[in-house]
Amino acid sequence: MRRGFLLQWTVPSDDCPKCEASGGQCRYANNGTGFSCHCSGGVYPEKCGGSTRIKTIFIIVGAVLGAGAIFLFVFFVLHQRKKKKQAIASNEFMRSGSSMTTYSKDLELGGSPHIFTFEELEVATDGFSASRELGDGGFGTVYKGKLKDGRVVAVKRLYKNNYRRVEQFLNEVDILSRLLHQNLVILYGCTSRMSRDLLLVYEFIANGTVADHLHGSRSAERGLTWPLRLNIAIETAEALAYLHAVEIIHRDVKTTNILLDNSFHVKVADFGLSRLFPLEVTHVSTVPQGTPGYVDPVYHQCYKLTDKSDVYSFGVVLVELISSKPAVDMSRSHSEINLANMALNRIQNHEVVQLVDPELGYDTDPETKRTIDRVAEVAFQCLQMERDLRPSIKEVVEILTCVRDGDCRAKSMKKKASQKDDVHLLTEGLQFSPDSVIHRFHSQSTNHSVASNASGL
Structure with missing residues (x-):
């Protein structure tokens, strides 16, 4: 024993190369547990780090999905809050005078003014083509359009970055829908205030300003x-x-x-x-x-x-x-x-x-x-x-x-x-x-x- 001895042992497994390549040592036990790869971090069934790498991937994927879910939740909450504030502001504005209340009832009852859909006005203006632009105003861009019934119209698309656009939209609709004078432009209708865009449809005046x-x-x-x-x-x-x-x-x-x-x-x-x-x-x-x-x-x-x-x-x-x-x-x-x-x-x-x-x-x-x-x-x-x-x-x-x-x-x-x-x-x-x-x-x-x-x- 003092001179030492050489022990040769044949491991009946084809998995040793994987284990050794990963930096581990092959072990084989006769107690029924069979082959295992012994690594500094523990014992693994095939090679060192196999399950650690998988675990890391799962952790990363889980973290990304979790962060995404949190972001979507926060975005949803903020969006809902913004919509609620806008709705409250619009309702308060509409309640501020009988005129706005009248307009609200007109929309609900389907009365005057006529309510256009965004899609039909999009078609009428060739998708709000730049070639149809008549000009820009303080509150929106005006496009020339043609309705299905053949009427040529001017469609004003209110700017989305104008925080008072709902107020201005309701104001113009309410005033023009109640007026009739040969020297005032005629309002044919508008989109609903809940539409994707706020659009006003007027008679087309051909000779400019x-x-x-x-x-x-x-x-x-x-x-x-x-x-x-x-x-x-x-x-x-x-x-x-x-x-x-x-x-x-x-x-x-x-x-x-x-x-x-x-x-x-x-x-x-x-x-x-x-x-x-x-x-x-x-x-x-x-x-x-x-x-x-x-x-x-x-x-x-x-x-x-x-x-x-x-x-x-x-x-x-x-x-x-x-x-x-x-x-x-x-x-x-x-x-x-x-x-x-x-x-x-x-x-x-x-x-x-x-x-x-x-x-x-x-x-x-x-x-x-x-x-x-x-x-x-x-x-x-x-x-x-x-x-x-x-x-x-x-x-x-x-x-x-x-x-x-x-x-x-x-x-x-x-x-x-x-x-x-x-x-x-x-x-x-x-x-x-x-x-x-x-x-x-x-x-x-x-x-x-x-x-x-x-x-x-």
Whole structure:
């Protein structure tokens, strides 16, 4: 034993190579357990690490599946919570006034407006093809489409990233579905507010916007003569007067929201910002919204919205019709970037000729000069900083109609024969300082002075 001995043993198993290759030692017992692979980490039936590797794989797969399940659960919970908040917000908004409740009932009862499916509008616009785009607005993209019944329509698809899109959607549907006026765009219908996308379907107006013709893509056509522009001003004012009469403030009056048909008749559009207001309420308090260059400056200061805010915006539209210039142009001098400021300065300094589009014939046609001068005065009144100094939109309609029809002189002299100052203004054209206009507003009670100027023009 001290000299040692050699023991030879034959293991009756073909699995030794696997065991030894894995770093283990073959063992064989006669006690019935048979072959086993002895490793530093334990005893295994075939080779070292065989079951450890499998166990590791199971652990990894289990961990991944578990993490995925947790992620899906969290995502589901957050999604449900978001949907619940949106539903609550929408319901609260709909409950905030009888108008929204009425619209909700209309949807439930299948009444007006007509409810389109997302799929049929997708087909109508060729899958909202880029080639069908008519333009982008503040709240969505407008596409040209054709319905199964053959009607050509404009489909507005509201932006998904606009957190107030449900409110704006319901607002526009509710307002347009209750209105009927020849100078307001017709709403054919919409999708359900629970649809995949919020879509509004309008009549298609083929001749673009007033902005397109004044200083946009169609300006080179020079299709808007001064008589057409004056008629556009009157029809737009008539549409706004109708809205104000039924207690609606448009809130976003601008030339891009004034559409023209093939006969250059007006269709006022885009009521996403509009508000219903009761007659006994003098203003609506809200966060400032609208388009730079058109927004009532008082609105920015106190967040109070009145029908006179629409009058201010319409005053900017009048100046655009006179000048063919955009409401805001950063290439102009600092004091004239805002067209309203430019107009006030030019009219105040008796420089209307510098404001007028030279293509309109202001210097060559006396009648054109007369009517442009009158419209410039109306614009000056609409753009007054103090709201009480602005005329109502109804008075603006009367003034502009009087200017177009050319019977202002007779009417005014019949009603105001005793007021020599007003008669003098009529006979002298725009040969007066707008300071006198403001003075006349201050010298009388607000309502009386505005009315006298309306009839005096």
